[in-house]
Amino acid sequence: MQTRFIFLLFVLMITPGLLATNYYISAEGNDNNDGLTESTPWQTLAKVSEAGANDKNGGFIQPGDQILFRSGDTFEGQLVINRSGTHDNPIVISKYGDGELPILSGSGDIPSGDFIEAVKLVNTSHIVMDGIWIKNDRKYQGDITWGTNSSYGIKVIANKWGGISKDLTFRNLKITDVFGYDMIDWEGKFTLDYYNAKGIFFDSDKNDDTVMPVKEVRFEDVLIEDCYFYNLGSTAISARNLNPPNNPVSEEGRNCNFVIRNNTFEQLGGDGVVFASVCNGLVENNEFIDLGWGDHTSSTDRYYGRGEGCWIWDSHNIIVQYNRQYRARGFGDTYGAAGHIDFFCKNSIFQYNYSEDTEGGFVEILGDCENSTFRYNVSVNDGHRANGHHRYSIWLSGWVGKDITPVPSDENYIHNNTVYLDDPKCKPDISIFAEDTYIYNNIFYAMNGAQIGSGGVEIEMQNGGELKVSNNLFYGNIATAFSNLDTRKVSGDPLFSMPVSSNGSYDNFDIQSTSAAIDKGLSFPEPTFPMAGQGIFADVQLVPSKDVFGNAIDIENLIPNIGASNAHNSGDQVGIEDLKQVSDLFSIYPNPVRNLLNVNLSEIGKQLSYEVYSIQGQLVTAGYLKAGLNILKLNLPGNAKNGIYFIRMANADVFQTERFVLYR
Structure with missing residues (x-):
């Protein structure tokens, strides 16, 4: 007992x-x-x-x-x-x-x-x-x-x-x-x-x-x-x-x-x-x-x-997705896509959000941020603050605090969004103070008295950064100072399924089979998110495979539509002029490798993204090589098993993939 x-x-x-x-x-x-x-x-x-x-x-x-x-x-x-x-x-x-x-x-x-x-x-x-x-x-x-x-x-x-x-x-x-x-x-x-x-x-x-x-x-x-x-x-x-x-x-x-x-x-x-x-x-x-x-x-x-829905400051690895925002108001900030990126942020993605009747505007990214992305969002009548204060469809600012010298943000991606304005109160502008910024495949629609850029289009690229504006669809009253930045711009009616200007949803902004947006987008390597598939992001893909409407997308390998909807897309392969594969971007050694892989760029250039995949296609690691550097010393994870791996490095214009063997 x-x-x-x-x-x-x-x-x-x-x-x-x-x-x-x-x-x-x-x-x-x-x-x-x-x-x-x-x-x-x-x-x-x-x-x-x-x-x-x-x-x-x-x-x-x-x-x-x-x-x-x-x-x-x-x-x-x-x-x-x-x-x-x-x-x-x-x-x-x-x-x-x-x-x-x-x-x-x-x-x-x-x-x-x-x-x-x-x-x-x-x-x-x-x-x-x-x-x-x-x-x-x-x-x-x-x-x-x-x-x-x-x-x-x-x-x-x-x-x-x-x-x-x-x-x-x-x-x-x-x-x-x-x-x-x-x-x-x-x-x-x-x-x-x-x-x-x-x-x-x-x-x-x-x-x-x-x-x-x-x-x-x-x-x-x-x-x-x-x-x-x-x-x-x-x-x-x-x-x-x-x-x-x-x-x-x-x-x-x-x-x-x-x-x-x-x-x-x-x-x-x-x-x-x-x-x-x-x-x-x-x-x-x-x-x-x-x-x-x-x-x-x-x-x-x-x-x-x-x-507004969500704003972030001094934060890393943030995803804001599939949210709906209605009637956000405020005397400052207050932006669509369910919020904005304040300063000191890194690896932030706002995607698949629906915003409507937001006083400030659509995109806001403040200073000293890195790798910020707005994609596959639908913005409806965002940008009608009465006094015009901070009222932008796109606002990239260097603001990092009062009485502090502005610091530009780098690697800003704004692609495949639908921006719809049909209210005469909506007259947002464009203001960009930043380093490398990519504005691809967006629909900008301004009708019935709405305007984009009528109050000003201000562009101040910093530290040799590039502004690349390509394959956007412009329809309605949009300032030529903005639309002419796009050398491959598309015109024509996007033909939304059933656009409404109040209490709407994503579904109203799917597109019809004769839309001018179909098969007119630009393919390019999407920005990386180093935590994809890990921890709280276990269900987040590194590269999205569907748009918010459930249509298949493969923006790196297939010509996409313009805007948030990839409906009726033909699935054509990427042409040479859309994405250029090269063989002289970098070299690697040793090969086979035990732990440390050395990557040498052929010349010092702008920031590059890198991704390492197993032969089964699983992401092993990812990140960036900052502009001005030409050597990357990459420590391979200790849990990576022996076998064949691929490293891919890319910017918005070119990419190169090399194979190596891990043998410990």
Whole structure:
């Protein structure tokens, strides 16, 4: 018997979560109860916070435990969790019973005043929040005399006492009605700091360099899905890291692996998603409706009044795709394709998005970015800001901060988008201050009083960079200063399936069989995305095989259509004049190779992309050789098996492929 008892005790010790406990909370409960059954629930958020405190402060929630609030009940106060689950046994915060989601509100009839955060997660890992409604409309200041213009539904904190906070899931949440105590814009303060009312805010402190080795502080592996954000004073989801920006290493000093998908964002004073210093982010299949909500002419307005779907800053490896954005407004930024690329970004792709009635315009890329791509998007009546301020169909700027010398972005790709304007309010311009920039295969349509470039076409290529404009279709009132940049421009009606100018969708902008856009595009090597097929991008292809309508595409090897739709394409092979294969671009040695492959360019030129594939066609590694260099020392991954491989190097004009043997 004693042996069996010892064995059972051993099993319990090595199997966290085997004796996981459910804790129940009801508005009719009592904090003196044990909370272990539906008939003996706790009552308050304060009681749950006691259980969720760290060991030092007497908390006792364990991995695998569930904190369950009764459906239909409202709980006012603040929920604080300072404990962690494990990967296999997360701590779950959810609901029990039928009816409307339980409400956790940081504001209401609270004697000490409304809280800044309704829910605060501090140095937590392996947490799941599922099926909760969060509110925080702060109207009673009480004892809290600081942060009066701040309010958060959920604030997630990572600091030096916790280090890396990971594996956080937020699912099936409602987050609504979040406002600061004194958010009325009576002084006309148009600053992001002034409006700090956010749905979920991930706030990571900088790394702790007071110890050796340096202790890293950040968030890793965050998933937000199937949530509803409504009526917020500012931004719905915001993530930042306070390490110094513009570190060339992707992971260093950044939050990692954020996935935001299948959410609805509606009537927000600010943006849907803001990534500040994030490495690896995927924002997909979200709907953004009425962002930048607010009226600054009103003395009672509590909304920030500037917003768009997703904008990124100092972030690497970001894909924003398959999102829909309607009626985004704002006095600055506020761009289509579901957002824009702010400065210090690298490897960013906005693709397959639909935007409509966006005040600023279509494409915005700010300074010191590298490898930025907008492709296969549909933009409808974007670019009607009344005062003409920052109102562009294409805006590439060198802006990297106030009173700082502009820095151009390099390797900008804008291809196979459909830009449709039929509202006389829409008069966006073109402004490009950049290095190498490629504008290929886009439809620019401006009819019924709409115009593109009538207010100016400004081109300032920097540091010897090239602007290549080719195989675009121009239809309607488009400035010749823009269309004449294209030596292979196409004219004619694109013949969309059923264009509409409000509450539309991608399907309205498929093309008919006699469209002037069919088989008129330019084939070229598409920009690389080094994380394709890996991690959170496991389902992302390096080279897209379908357009947003489901039509097959192979833009590197077949002549494509112009615009976002490849319907009715004949599938003709690429001609010599479209893509030139050469044999004198580079040489490699040694061959066979063990670990380090040396690549020598025949001459120093502009930046080249490189890709290494196995003989089965699997991507092994990819990246860039910067302009001005002619030697690449390529370390092959340690997990690559012996065999035959191919290295391909390319720019927008030529490519070369060489075979080598890996033998270790």
